[in-house]
Amino acid sequence: MKNTFGSDLSLTIFGESHGRAVGAVLDGMAAGVPVEEAFLAACMDKRRARGDGLSTPRVEGDAVQFLSGVVNSRTTGTAIALMIENQNTRSGDYAKTADLLRPGHADYTAYAKYHGYQDARGGGHFSGRVTAALVAGGALVLRALNRAGIEIVTHIGRCAGISDAPFALDDPAALAAQAEALLNKSEDFALLDGSVEEPMKAAIRAAGAEGDSVGGVLETAILGLPAGVGEPYFDSVESKLSHLAFSIPAVKGIEFGSGFGFADQKGSEANDAFRMQGERIVTATNHNAGLNGGISNGMPVVFRTAVKPTPSIYKTQDTVDYIAKKDAELSIQGRHDPCIVPRAAIVQTCAAALAVGDLLTAKYGMAWMEDPTGYRKEVL
Amino acid sequence: MKNTFGSDLSLTIFGESHGRAVGAVLDGMAAGVPVEEAFLAACMDKRRARGDGLSTPRVEGDAVQFLSGVVNSRTTGTAIALMIENQNTRSGDYAKTADLLRPGHADYTAYAKYHGYQDARGGGHFSGRVTAALVAGGALVLRALNRAGIEIVTHIGRCAGISDAPFALDDPAALAAQAEALLNKSEDFALLDGSVEEPMKAAIRAAGAEGDSVGGVLETAILGLPAGVGEPYFDSVESKLSHLAFSIPAVKGIEFGSGFGFADQKGSEANDAFRMQGERIVTATNHNAGLNGGISNGMPVVFRTAVKPTPSIYKTQDTVDYIAKKDAELSIQGRHDPCIVPRAAIVQTCAAALAVGDLLTAKYGMAWMEDPTGYRKEVL
Amino acid sequence: MKNTFGSDLSLTIFGESHGRAVGAVLDGMAAGVPVEEAFLAACMDKRRARGDGLSTPRVEGDAVQFLSGVVNSRTTGTAIALMIENQNTRSGDYAKTADLLRPGHADYTAYAKYHGYQDARGGGHFSGRVTAALVAGGALVLRALNRAGIEIVTHIGRCAGISDAPFALDDPAALAAQAEALLNKSEDFALLDGSVEEPMKAAIRAAGAEGDSVGGVLETAILGLPAGVGEPYFDSVESKLSHLAFSIPAVKGIEFGSGFGFADQKGSEANDAFRMQGERIVTATNHNAGLNGGISNGMPVVFRTAVKPTPSIYKTQDTVDYIAKKDAELSIQGRHDPCIVPRAAIVQTCAAALAVGDLLTAKYGMAWMEDPTGYRKEVL
């Protein structure tokens, strides 16, 4: 199943940038789970472009329409189909350069795979617009996780050469405060250190002004995940989270806890000593990001992804005309983001929610959604 | 299915360190595929410990026994079950510290998940010994890939603070030469630059001598993968490869092509320009590691993983006695590797083979195994 | 994945009777496959109610709207989402008897499963209306099968106590003629022997007139399936076809070939002798319905399902008030079919198409859809 993630709580996504709609089917939600439209709208809003020089001038309402599975703002227990209709499409922008493969894009690989039958308008199925469906489905799961005591937050770890403060990996109390602060911010440019906001935005706008784009790092924390979730080997928490993280266009790397820093550590530095905290077993440090042997140990899970610069740039680039089979030059038209890192933060949060939701459902059945109180009783 | 990876060509693994055997069921191989025992033995041998101060003194024969699915050294087309019996087990080593959670290990998470019923002897199912099954199953797929023109090789990118030469990401001809050289080396310490071998081994032994361990980076290249393999979003090549890479104990990070380096690049630097090379479309650079939009573009796929230091160290560590529920100190006994990076190279190669095999089978059915010639005809 | 069938060519269905829409996501179709709207409409039309005393007076247009995956009447190769909006809903009919469990319906089991949060209007997700989505998705696969030389047809084997002529199980040429005749009939009351049509319709109307309903048998033939499709054990052709057949509401039995008749046969009667027919291996009889060891042998696959009478009847029935927790009497209102057997014929055909399509894709990848000529060349 190519467009489906998850086996116990699964999301199937569909849609093309300039087709009728993008959407998703979320299957496996318990019956009676509240669907809070304001929360959903807030998540959709964080992914939305603003036309403010930081993101694409293609601004849309992104209203989520439920086709099934929701009645009176509660889940019915059957498959939830939702769609977000496409409104602001200008396919003409792409027509004149249709034979020139855009470097860094999926034009060539789509051609190799679909033999020219792909919907090429606006990137088709490869457009970042499809992540709106991922956010819509993921946000429903995220809210259910919140009710079960699990929070997931993402901030811009680094962008355009400027770094935000990192999550306090080894200080759970400080990390909780950081998460709380992020959750209380209503706007969409998620930073822990407000002082880097203007320099970062300025650097993004500067790259956009010269027809270029920038990449960055997104850092996500999962708080409240009980110990004992995940599997050794194929369904490790790392495997599930990375599987979904790489489903986000532009993500090209992921690391957990000390990540690539482990390569230069010794075991005595890398190991997290266990300590009793009252009746609870905790670790003194958290280099392993709350994960041992692929399974959660109750400490916060922290991971970072590498986000490549938006491939759509206005600078002239070398490419080929794949119809004429000859080298060519390309100047891209259309409307594009100089940087997708800020908008991708909520996508990464929602993707992580889907992975965690599937893992919890594999372990607890739907009990964690139906009765968070009972579930917490068992796990804590 | 917790212990199964893959939907079209799938591997199910089982076994505990000190149980009767570790093993695997490989399902989805075409009938009539040659099973080359020498190749299989060579792969097993690369993963094998040597007791040379670099790896654990637990040295075993690792003979792969086929229980089903292979007759006259060819696959029958039905499920291939194989096992590797455990011979050299000294469970007594662990008994005396059984109540002390080993930092960095899965002792605590196994306890949280299995409520004390897990097989704790020698790490049980969490032991690196289970990767012998992954190598055995993966090696069969790897050899089938070889016959279809696809090579996968892994070298030690960095270990104990010393770096090997990197794969020539942007020079396919040079990369092919590097891969060829690695494939022709019979021994198990895979390096591109022979001059770093002795310093690296010395650094590992030094860490071992002080009762400590070291981590590193493994770099893998996949050559010959045709364009058009993989899916946008959930079954992207990155998603599948990372899902399996994180199934290898100790892997805590993965990056493709420029990886985390993308964070500081601009789009004009990150994009790989397309060029005609005769009739073939290639890229001038290969920062995206042969992958656009989750799908292969025909260029080499290169990724690196971060491998944390072996958690088993002989230095005294802080921990808790989880039965007595109090803080304690632990001095680990048993037999352990000061560094698993060299032995993990073949594991990573075989894991990548499983991911690529599953992706190819999803696309071509079993045709790529049955008739590599016909398959090459279509894709090239 | 509760609402998804198939692993290589999969269908996810969603929707409630009185919600916004019913629909489906079909995933795994090759790119460039023609989407023939006239064929699709003809299939939808066969399932459609007519308000003629044989089926429910709820008559709707059932126009299939594509949300993704289809451009210029061809598949793009990405997920095909489609929906059929609900138009003619009269939820008020149900309100007055909402607390009384309808015998034979899923009211009680839905309540037990969804704790009262299910969409109860018009049967919600349990309504036969959801089979419109199954037909829409299945029809796309059916047409692809047709192009690959495989035909699937279903007729009313028995209904209201009156039997149609059976498929000529042991005479492939005669069976082919029967199938051809059925395919050429434009109307929706599929019979091999036209002379039973009026008596059968009269018997159905008579049952309806007395506020009752009738059941029947549907018989399906699959012609042109090549030898070698299916798996021993869990993915036998019988397993896949029955899995889907029991997804059709009201189906309570299935048998292949001689079916329950085998119970009274001896091996010498039951076995189908092999014979050479020119270069081709055929069987002299076809009691095993073209299936040996779960795998197709190239002969026609024939199966029959038992369809129970529509549970919605107007006669007064004993039941319970599940809110008041006491026995009660129920007189059902609303609009219902006295017999769903005729309308279910196309549902069964499309369900079989989904099972066969998934099996072929598991074996051949997408090759059978992309290039039917090459595929036939290999298999014949």
Next chain:
Amino acid sequence: MKNTFGSDLSLTIFGESHGRAVGAVLDGMAAGVPVEEAFLAACMDKRRARGDGLSTPRVEGDAVQFLSGVVNSRTTGTAIALMIENQNTRSGDYAKTADLLRPGHADYTAYAKYHGYQDARGGGHFSGRVTAALVAGGALVLRALNRAGIEIVTHIGRCAGISDAPFALDDPAALAAQAEALLNKSEDFALLDGSVEEPMKAAIRAAGAEGDSVGGVLETAILGLPAGVGEPYFDSVESKLSHLAFSIPAVKGIEFGSGFGFADQKGSEANDAFRMQGERIVTATNHNAGLNGGISNGMPVVFRTAVKPTPSIYKTQDTVDYIAKKDAELSIQGRHDPCIVPRAAIVQTCAAALAVGDLLTAKYGMAWMEDPTGYRKEVL
């Protein structure tokens, strides 16, 4: 995954009749579940041939060896691999007729599928011997179900033209007594009415004596399944049970409750009226076999399968020599059952246990295995 059934509690089977072993991997069992070897041995014993003129003279010990996942007679929570070694193999019996396709067997379909590379010795993977692995894995699940208050029993409904008494479909108390009686019988010829045993055995032996074989019907009851298990459509209880039932070689039909009898009923006869029984909702009759809309309603689930006569008969049969490509005559040698119906009863019970176990795990996670008391508390 061709040889795997189930997604939450899954069984992967492997093995060939004359290979080293048949076996299975059972994945998804909770940790700490008792493995009662006596119960397992009793199940294996029921499937075992006795060489008594009723079944094949190939008599083997069928000892189940655990390779992983079981320590101190309890599950560890990780994958349980088991194998049953093949001992009494006489491959030579088959060699002389190797080119003649046995009618009713999978010889031809295996050839079509595996191109001659299949293990043909003794039927290879198609041998009924593989069902020993299904019984071994299923018995572990069956015992867990028993502890959770669910019983599954199968008797010979009809064989060699002689019928046993049927399960009392509409009288739960009588059905419970029937099940109790069957469970208390230690021997392997499962009948409700002891008076038909000798006539039935005589009829089987008579068929065997004339070199022929007979078929029959197996009837299974599932008692104690709580209401609310199963899914509408693709994962209906009927879909799951039938999927597994058709995995049993020789099963060619299945019907639930009134089954094919529904075809001649009216709705007013077929519907099961709901009634209050104290606080509990029950049905007055049970034509629908405890299943409405694919979901259990708490009443007993009863189904019957049609088992075709063993295809291996000693009478001379028409067939083809598939190498010489010409018509031929075949006289089968080897050792075969004149009737597999009695031995298949425990296979059907264990197959049903696997289906029910997977459905329960999808709904409750592992809670139903870990703490049957808590689970019963919720559902009753």
